[in-house]
Amino acid sequence: MNDDTRLHDGPAPRGEVGRGPPRSGDDHVPGGGLPGAVLSPAAASGVYAALDLGTNNCRLLIACPSGDSFRVVDSFSRIIRLGEGISTTGSISDAAIDRAIAALSICRDKIQSKKAKRLRLIATEACRAASNADNFRDRVAAETGIELEVIDRETEAALAVIGCSPLLDPKGRGAILFDIGGGSTELVRIERDPDEPDALPRIKAWMSIPLGVVTLAEHFGGKDVTGQSYARMVEEVAQHVTPFAAEHGADLTDMHLLGTSGTVTTLAGVHLNLVRYDRRRIDGVWLSDADITEVIARLLAMSYQERAGNNCISIERADLVLAGCAILDAIRNAFPLPRLRVADRGLREGMLVEMMREDGAIGGCR
Incomplete structure (x- = not known):
């Protein structure tokens, strides 16, 4: 593209x-x-x-x-x-x-x-x-x-944009959209055409990172994650994200992050202290940069067993969620935007x- x-x-x-x-x-x-x-x-x-x-x-x-x-x-x-x-x-x-x-x-x-x-x-x-x-x-x-x-x-990046674009801030200019998958992560800069406000947003640039939560967790370990191993995961992802941000990360005025993945929906559920995951409360929710930092710190402080016992994480994601957080942190560092909108939607939509x-x-x- x-x-x-x-x-x-x-x-x-x-x-x-x-x-x-x-x-x-x-x-x-x-x-x-x-x-x-x-x-x-x-x-x-x-x-x-x-x-x-x-x-x-x-x-x-x-x-x-x-x-x-x-x-x-x-x-x-x-x-x-x-x-x-x-x-x-x-x-x-x-x-x-x-x-x-x-x-x-x-x-x-x-x-x-x-x-x-x-x-x-x-x-x-x-x-x-x-x-x-x-x-x-x-x-x-x-x-x-x-x-x-x-x-x-x-095609994967384009479908994610189509599925998630209804969640763009209607008063904003665009977003840095990301889709953290199991084996790859897609990153897209999308913007509205000021002359066609009702049209689909333009894809200004995109990239795919050959790292996802499964591949990253398998390489660095997902169950027992230390501060040091987490930092190494962030650094690994940053090697892919930083060149893209250097070329396409300028002028972020009136833009926000827009994330679709199990990582961001899980973070939103933990942030809201939900007893169980509820899509109606997650899809479209806004998280501030401080909210995300606080939730990731909470997850890093948890043991694998504590993550597995959390109903918004469960044993199915307990060894993957911190790998996803590391990908998100690398994206946040490269695109320092104050807000993230969470999408429980994507390719299917x-x-x-x-x-x-x-x-x-x-x-x-x-």
Whole structure:
């Protein structure tokens, strides 16, 4: 994606149903879908499904157009750690494949039960990096009927912008958006066009860091994190972020951070002292720079067992959350902005909005 790119309004190409998953060298060609799925511009059933198979999570969102947005009719999210061990072995483990197929089977059943006919089913960093990704996708297709489309990092960044842009401060100029994943982190500078205030924001610059919470925690250790090991994680991430900030971090007036990831939603839940995670209280909440500093200090002071016992973290994220905080701190240091808006939304919402706009089923989705 070149600097100063506007997110397109027109239709993107879609693959043919039943042609099988793309092979090596074809990773960026959109894939097909479940048997019987229709990927034409018209979605006869009016039901859309977006699936995001990440390095850490498997997430599904099924929705119908409603006004200028959409109404969610079903959803699913499960931590599967598909990328566990890839940084050392180079391949997806048998255990991770089994976890993924179990989660994807649930997604298939939900898609079929809701009669979703307009689908986009994507995979990200783990399937970009693993040497056995093609074999994994073949097995997924054979056992679940789901044909995964491996998207590139540029597309991942663009979808995050589409999904999160409704949370831009309406009185601001733009944001530094970041998406901390399991195997990579996308960083995007987005700005409104002052001459077109109702248009989608422009992507002024973007980058992808080949580090996420899983890869960073596996390299530095995620359970027993000391002040020294945490500082080394921040320094490792900063080596990637600092050159981007040097080129694109000037003039941050009227801008804010906009974060989408399990890291920022977890931090917000801990900050609010929630008894259990509540998306309605998290999505769109503002955190000050001082709030973030205080929560990260609290997490660093906790033992692994204390983090695992916190209902907003749980055992599933207890060994990953501080790696995510280190990525966030490197971003905060590079882009010293006073506020962060938390987004419990991202790629799935971006895919739904994009498909619905292509079909003319919704407007600008502002």
